[in-house]
Amino acid sequence: MTTRRAAARSLPGGRRPLVQRVLALNAWAVYAFFYLPIFILMFFSFNAGRFVTIWEGFSLDWYRVMFANEPLMKALRTSVVVAIVSTIVATVLGTAAALALERYRRWLGKRTFDALLYLPVIIPDVTMAVMLLIFFATVDLNRGLNTIILSHVAFNISFVSIVVRARIAQMDATLEEAAADLYASRWQAFRRVTLPLIMPGVLGGALLAFTLSLDDVVITQFVQGPGTSTLPVFVFGLIKRQVTPEINAVSTLMLVASMVLVFGSLLLQRRR
């Protein structure tokens, strides 16, 4: 209680209800700003007409058109394959990296590795895309599904390791020592103690990696080959040509998928 009172007092004129009211108003305005565009977008995916702004009655026609669109469905399949493979690889590599950084002291090149692991998170997408395109072109690797997956793993390792590291930092290190004291081998201690404890972090990181892979446009656009578009890259191309409720239908599908992933990750992270 005192915290809240103090918090209310710490803003200019904090005890005056006016400030609180302005804060609340600002908050609801931001929520409206966040959600109204998304809701309107979803709403018009059920439009019977062919416009995205003029309502002509309810129908599921555009969803039927979407599912019958073969190139689009192929892009969706590519996206799912890329996301699954890159998530698995990045989760294994990222978790090992997180353990090495949090659990082992002063190994050779640790500080450099730490810095290298942060860079893909803060670098702009376009720069990373350029780097990878130049690299694949220079080493003469044919661009296609393999280069997309290699690139997605490259940015996902960092995100997975950040999430897992946060989880390890919260963890009680004495539990592993207790396992060692009870003559558990290193592998047993990892398998029976460490892994179950960091599992929520590992799964949370994996879901983040999966989402990022499904969302990426810029990097994929640079490293894809002929006929290997992912869904976002394909949709990006559609948007630039013309706007139809079919794009709204695809968008709704992608929105629902991200929401399911958010809830999944939050449920996992809440588990202690």
Place this chain on the structure above:
Amino acid sequence: MSTPVGTPRLEAASERANRRRGLLLALPSYVYLIVLFAIPLVFVGVYSFASRSRTGKPELADWNLDAVAKLLDSTVLQIAWRSTWLALLNTVLCLLVAYPFAYYIATRRERVRNMLLLLVMIPFWTNFLVRTYAWRVLLDSDGLVTRLGEGLGLWGSMLFSAPAVFLGLLYGFLPFMVLPLYAAIERVDWSLVEAARDLYASGWKAFRRVTLPLTRPGIIAGSILVFIPSLGAYVTPDILGGAKTTLLGNYIVGQFLAARNWPVGSAVSMAILIVMLIATTVYFRSGGRTF
């Protein structure tokens, strides 16, 4: 970590074994990031000095400063200037909107707070392309925002103009500002604020001298998370902007996928990267550690 052992020599051996295990665990991702991140980064630097060839793949043999000199070209400077002020404006506006917003969430009761936070997480995780597309539809000539503006007699269709790009950037990156600010405000020790108030500081003064400095790491982290992607933005200006609103991101993509002038594209990418490194160094110097 190390188990207490009898002799110093055994202890040193176990320490060495531990170091080896750390390196072995990190090795796969270490090698991966060196091959698919560090080496490509060096390549971009080297290609900035290459010459353009007809096939699109640059010639490294006769290296020169042509592409780097292009950075001072008036077209490039104009685009860089436009990108920089749009990114700065976006960062400042995100901060002004997100600070009171995050403050409001962080000072609610726990159950309400978790609910409100979840409502921020959803747009944060939602596909960026889809969220930009939502504004493409709203700002169209018969879109809802345009019709609203025309009804009020205030604005017409903003699509393919700088205001549209700006709205798109604000919408796209606002959640990136809210989350670090929330994390910083939630950690504030309110008893310090109370102490300031007890010492007869006005509400404004207590905020300015106590709350604001305490939440500075959040302000800086949020600003970096908004400024860097805004500076390199490509999807937003490509969908919502026009020829007159080309930003650095579009320019780079154009050099690679259309103009086939890789050296110039590389030089501009390197310039953005250097700005980014300076920004993050400032952040780490100023006491922030994690995002």
